[in-house]
Amino acid sequence: MAERIYYEPEPPKTEPDAHEALERLLQSLHAQGVLRFANDLVSAKTPVTQVLVEGLSKPGTLNAIQNLSIVLMALSRIEPSQFYKTVFAVTDALARIGAWQPDPDGEGHTAPGFTGAYKMLHDDALWQALTPLIEAMKAFSAGLERHVDKPISAFTGKPSTA
Numbered sequence: 001m002a003e004r005i006y007y008e009p010e011p012p013k014t015e016p017d018a019h020e021a022l023e024r025l026l027q028s029l030h031a032q033g034v035l036r037f038a039n040d041l042v043s044a045k046t047p048v049t050q051v052l053v054e055g056l057s058k059p060g061t062l063n064a065i066q067n068l069s070i071v072l073m074a075l076s077r078i079e080p081s082q083f084y085k086t087v088f089a090v091t092d093a094l095a096r097i098g099a100w101q102p103d104p105d106g107e108g109h110t111a112p113g114f115t116g117a118y119k120m121l122h123d124d125a126l127w128q129a130l131t132p133l134i135e136a137m138k139a140f141s142a143g144l145e146r147h148v149d150k151p152i153s154a155f156t157g158k159p160s161t162a
Contacts, residue, residue, distance in 0.1 A: 066151070073155050 016024065029035045041048060055061060075083070112120060120126055148154045 070151050070155075073151075 026035075056065075078086075153159060
């Protein structure tokens with residue numbers, strides 16, 4: 001009697017293997033012109049470097065890079081939850097400003113007059129709403145009076161070496 005042959009067929013391929021995926025990626029990069037661009041960029045390294053250095057050495061470019069880094073430094077000091085609340089509060093305020101329409105009859109939004117203004121001075125809800133804005137204006141004004149020679153030194157607290 002013959003012996004039994006054990007044979008397990010390989011499962012069919014459902015996905016391409018690494019070599020096929022790499023070949024497909026390479027073909028796509030070639031078809032889109034990315035490989036030609038990368039090759040030209042590598043071949044022209046001296047002119048490209050010269051253009052980059054000349055572009056980055058202009059005063060306007062340096063100012064833009066420094067200003068962007070200052071914005072990023074300021075954003076790093078703000079907690080994400082506080083930044084979220086602030087951005088969406090500004091968004092809500094702008095939406096309310098854009099949606100406001102005066103009354104067609106001219107009634108309802110009249111000037112309060114002297115006695116109305118006096119009554120507004122005693123409105124606790126109004127003062128609770130205005131107090132954070134007044135404190136923010138005080139902090140903003142103090143910040144504008146602060147002298148800063150080198151922003152990075154002022155931010156880190158380290159003395160400038162230059």
